[in-house]
Amino acid sequence: MATLTALSLTPWARTTEDEAPLQDVLARVNLERGHFRTITEASLQAEVAGDGALGLSESEDEDEDEETVEGEQAKAKPTTRQELFNAKLEMLQHVGAAEQDILMALDFISLLLSKDAPGPANATISPALRQVVPSGTLGMDVWERMPQDSARQAQDELLATNVRMESLQQSADSLLAAADRLQDNVRKETQYWHEVLAISERGWNVCRIPGQQHRLGVTFGFSESAPEFSRRGIAALNVGSDGSVTLDRGFGTKPKALRVQLRHGEETVGSSQMPSVPNDGETTLEARIRYARDSLFDEELYHEMTRESRAQASIGVRMRGNAISFRPSQERAMGAPEVVFELLSLDEDDMRANEPQSQDGVARAIAIAARLLLIQAHRERLNKRSDVPPPLSEKKDERPVLPILRPLMSFVLHQSAQGSVNACLDGLTKLLSAAGVAHTCDTAGFSLPDLAGLASAESLVAGFMQTWVSDARLTITAKYHAPFDIRSHLETTLTHGSIGTAYVLTSAGSRDFRFSLFDELREATEGAVASGLAKALASFAGEGWRCNGREALLTKDSDTAEKNTSVWITLDGSSGTLALSSAFKKASWSAHGESEQESLWDASTEMVR
């Protein structure tokens, strides 16, 4: 029956007091109802009426209501001490914030009022503000509210819209310009890389240039060249305005090439081919790189040959103006043409002498051989560089001279030697045919290596470096004598020991003779042929005749004075005569002029009788 209400139990007041002071009443109302701003007399009347109605209701409802109210109240109450503290803290915070707001508003108003009513204002202004801001500094005016100026507003709106549009347009323009530029750049880059890739795919090495960033270059030099040439072997690739790639200035222009000329005296008998250069406008980038490389290679070749020629003056290498000229000295080789190497600039070359000449093939071959020899020298340099170096010692190593000129010269010497020997044999064969002596002749020729058996270019070029060797053979077949032959063997080498061609003459029945001069060989050959013929005659002539091989003389002892006691043979190659003579008679045959009709054998039969 006892109902719990939230009434505070206080003792009855003993003395009736006046109405509680307003402050207490206000405090009580605040506590009970929150803020008292919403309390009006009318609302209180309504409440009383409602409460009374509530009190007249039935007891169960009252119980229920009270229970529910109590339940709600019980829920609203914090259950733990912590929650109580938290709630209190929160409330204090809110209260504090509210207090701050109010105080600031108070300050503001006070400051505002301090101009017009300093007294009360100063009372309410807070000391902090008073220190910071002197009083009376904030003024206040009452303004009439301005009428709405719609025209002006519309104009303002229009202005604002226009400005906005303008700026948007500007940004659109700049974006478009950026896009254009980007497209342009992309196009240029594509073109650039397309061209660079084109060069690179052709096999040229595209690399960075050591000094400059962001620039590519092409190397077309050779890594084994002398330093002054390998430094020139790199050209920067410049970008044009439309992305096209051009070679740096100075490369590919003024190309040079080496020309080999063979001369007899003043007259040119053979000339090697010069590469043709089309006009500047038509050359593609790749072609210009190729010209640059060829020109650099030929320049290096000329340079190395010049260096070599300085050491080879003893063999007949001279510099005539700008050309290296090799003329073998007369006693070493007869009739050899003079070989001239020149470095010509292709621009200035007047393309004369286009008609083919007799020794063009030889000149061309020499030019190609010179280039191959330079490449071989590069290879040798690389091999030597990769070998384990000897321990450092005091000996200084200078740059070795590359052997380019020497193999070529030995070739020329050998060729001319061969030519002379063959000419000599030719004369002899003519003579012998005129004299009716049967013979066969093998002329000397170059023995070429078997191309199928070569493993690499190196072995091909190694063939150049060896000594040149060839053989010539003249066989005289006589009726009454075993065929005897005369062999001459030629060796040409340019090593320091023996420079030039060495001839070895072997004739049947006697030992080898070595000669270094061609004339000696010729004389010895003629002597050998004569003695051979004499020996054949001796056996042909029958008994009693003795042969003195060395002097090609046949002697016979005889009593009577009128018979022939000696018969001898003379052979003269330079005049081309063969003569069989005795004390009384002489028969001669000649290769060029007139000769006897009968053969040697018949003539001899007459003489020995």
Next chain:
Amino acid sequence: MHEFLLYSQIPVTRHEQVLHILAGVCAAQPISVCEQHLIYQQLKVADAAGSKKGAPAKHQSAQAQRQSYHKLVREVSAGDGEQGAWRFRAEDVPQPGVQAVISRPVEERLLDQAELEKFREGGSWYRYINQFITSTQRFVHNNVIVRVSRILSVPEGTGALEPLDAPPLVLADCRPVDPSGSYLFEAYVRVEDGTNSKLTEQAMSELMALKSQLEGAVDLRVPDRLSLDTRVKGV
């Protein structure tokens, strides 16, 4: 002869890259060399045994008094087992004063048959210890020789036969001594005469120039000097 050396180690994953870098620096391709090293212990020091008549004491390096380990090296071609001639190699302890590189006197010469006999089994001069194979890629840059090598150990039982006459080893059977397979990088310069200061200066400067050129790609360092000691301990 005097040698100046610097070492580094290359893991397997970087082997190809380092070979490419070296090929670019030296402007040449590597040469593959396979060598067989036999290690012998000196039983008698040659000079002490040879001086009988009290010949005037020649100036010898202090090491000649103590026994050392010497090596016999020869090139073996990896493919067909073709063998080169034996070379004798005696390395001394590296000199203590030099910090920047390893500097040591080395003697290397080709052996003829008579001297080879000293190394046979049962002789009183040398005792066989062990052998190993190195498979090397060699580069040459001016005067500096660079070797990237891997040391392989020989299969079991090879030492039982007389190593000088043993049949050529099958390379497939030899396994690397270091199971991770990393490579040893050596850069060295040789000088004919170790006392000539001009030459040694030149050699050192070349070696240091190579070191600074390869900096960042391969870091060359100086190992502990005493780890290259070839003297026999405990005798």
